[in-house]
Amino acid sequence: MTQVQSLIDAISKARAEYLSEVNSLNPYQISNKMAENVWNAIEITEHLYWAEQNGLVAIYKTIQAKEEGKSVWEGEQINKGLSIEIIIERTWQAKEIVPASAAPRVGGPIDLWTNYLQSLDIPLNGLANKLTDEDLTIMTFPHPISGPFDIRQRLEFLRFHIDRHRGQVAALKI
Numbered sequence: 001m002t003q004v005q006s007l008i009d010a011i012s013k014a015r016a017e018y019l020s021e022v023n024s025l026n027p028y029q030i031s032n033k034m035a036e037n038v039w040n041a042i043e044i045t046e047h048l049y050w051a052e053q054n055g056l057v058a059i060y061k062t063i064q065a066k067e068e069g070k071s072v073w074e075g076e077q078i079n080k081g082l083s084i085e086i087i088i089e090r091t092w093q094a095k096e097i098v099p100a101s102a103a104p105r106v107g108g109p110i111d112l113w114t115n116y117l118q119s120l121d122i123p124l125n126g127l128a129n130k131l132t133d134e135d136l137t138i139m140t141f142p143h144p145i146s147g148p149f150d151i152r153q154r155l156e157f158l159r160f161h162i163d164r165h166r167g168q169v170a171a172l173k174i
Contacts, residue, residue: 083156
């Protein structure tokens with residue numbers, strides 16, 4: 001199995017586990033806000049959709065630029081060779097402010113957002129035909145909080161981010 005496929009599979013697995021966690025909630029747990037500044041399961045799921053969509057767009061734009069002989073980002077690779085866990089530890093606060101492009105803003109029923117989130121398997125799996133293991137070191141657009149990522153780190157971030165929010169959804173069970 002290629003490294004690319006392994007990273008894609010890890011994201012798909014994390015998403016499936018997240019969706020399973022959401023599906024285990026009752027209607028009250030899905031919509032209840034534990035506190036005013038804490039998202040409910042609907043908001044978390046909508047946020048995951050926007051964040052993953054943004055990450056996938058960044059990767060696809062990076063691939064397009066490579067095919068055109070261009071680069072989407074040049075500069076100091078301050079995160080070069082670091083795992084996503086180390087990057088997050090170095091760059092995130094305990095309660096991070098979500099970038100506007102990934103903030104929940106539409107609302108609606110949970111099944112809308114779980115279906116949207118599941119639909120991202122299509123562009124995610126499409127990367128298996130577009131990327132080689134050598135492409136994993138190509139720099140993408142910087143993450144708004146953590147700075148410059150290569151494609152490997154961007155894919156690792158998608159998995160990490162879903163897992164992080166799965167824990168938050170699990171905490172909604174009261």
